Amino acid sequence: MLVPNTATGLLYEVYNTLFPIVEEEMKGWEEKAAAIPDRELQLQALASIDSKKFHCQGGAVFALLAGMKYEKAIRFIVAYQTISDYLDNLCDRSTSLDPKDFRMLHEAMKDALRPEAALQDYYAYRSEKADGGYLEKLVLTCQAALKDSDDYEQIQEYCLELWALYADLQVHKHVKVEERIPRLTTWYKENKDKAFGLSWYEFAAASGSTLGIFCLVSYAMGGKMTASLPQHIMYSYFPSVQGLHILLDYYIDQKEDEMEGDLNFCNYYRDDVELLERLQYFIHLAEDRTRDLPDSTFHQYIPKGLVALYLSDEKVESLREGKQVRKRLLKTAGMSGAFLHYNIRLYNKVKLHSVGRLPPTEC
Template structure:
């Protein structure tokens, strides 16, 4: 693939459809087959459901593999494996037979271990009833470790990558405990971290819930770019603004579903639809501003605008109160590239459902 990273919406879409999506499909087929062999019925059901219903997380995240240039396949393998851990654990905690924060903490140790080459694999299920997964989670962790082990510059990005993972895992623990404990825990956590005064507790939580910064850093490192300055730029460009926008869009389209399931949805804490729209516009503008300092600036802008177009093209949006109006305003704010991705994604949904 050489050193060139797509810089236009058309070249990005073509590369994604021709190379990234087929590679992701291949990786997910492997993990689906592994998940089907899980002996425990509950663990098997959650592993398969997480792949079936959240494959677009892997598809979207794997766009970052293009930053790894010739090693894009390794990057895609890492991203799919790491995102599959994330989605599987999210299902285990969301649809859980347990409400124990210690259980959630131990499960998410898998994500830390996946980013720490040489770290011994644990029994991540030790604090729950379901135990036998046939080595599924351990294999996902090992796959990530093996790829990271080959990174000459991993020590340069490791601190930032583990910091993003720590915030992600903290969020997952706090948001999945008993209903009455969730908000007090999240607010207390937000106040303790105290690093984002411009964000509310639920916006900070959203920023912590994205894996995009990790994918970006690992892909750059695989592509031979891992200077301390670049690491700092990526970290501050992605956290909090780009990651907050990513997860708030994700929550935005899931509002009805989350209400029915009794799941926490950060969009529900805005005082009004108008306020939510105002804050989405704020994150779009802040992300635009922050990605200017990155190499491959045009690529990062495409991904940023692509997120807006992609999420708002989801069929669930038309069932939301004010969904069409919100889509129109945010696409207008994001510009022509977002509108291009929006149209393309809608066509994709129509053709492939």
């Protein structure tokens, strides 16, 4: 499979090639989630699939970098993202506030990146344990996919570095409310060398994305890895693309997080003006840092696509100055960003895969 180098080609492959496979993979995991014996674990597993399906759809775009192994890449991406979303639900809506519990749960994401790793008791520090092997099956699926990649050894340390940041974030942001900010700011100070001058909440946001891992794994599966590429991907995706990804995610969830009492990093900007300026900064930074990657045109579409995807969510309509922010950010993302946004909104409105088979207007 060739990596698309136009917005039209990208959307065609996404709707016609990737989404049907993602749908099948997610259907299988939904069936397994429905069979979880413990009611609480079952509810959280099903809720994470139902409400966060678009995370898997968006992540699957990176499978286009895997060449003929794109189906294997999708299998990994869907399984790994499903672990992430499931564990996020367990921590967000948790019956526990124990950091040891959160740390142990996220060992599953680490083991999923280590093909030879033995499974662990990921529920060791919580009362709910009977998941019918659901989490273990997700881990094993990731491991099996990675074993099929000859180049995985070249990227494993980088994947684990991104996992470590992700896991730290998930632990620190889900503990008792009064402990969250002190833990996050201390963690930030300990990692100042990785923060690239960002604020503590922007560094935390950049740590909460799985996109860098998906990019690394897809290139490795496609046999395109070179000695310098893993470090180049890290530089290009962390913190710029990953920061933009999660800040947009938090941006659209502001009202929901306020109602649920969840931490939202967008609340720490001085005002909406600063928030908009920083989102624009991340767009420009992501475009600049991905410019020299192989398949650079594809990577340039990623920040544009993130803006297009998240601002297509109906939750934007309910936010203060939401329509104005969307207008400004789409302008920053350029014509291609606006084109992708229009097509995503059309797809969401119709909610049928047949929309993807309509030839979009060339951009």
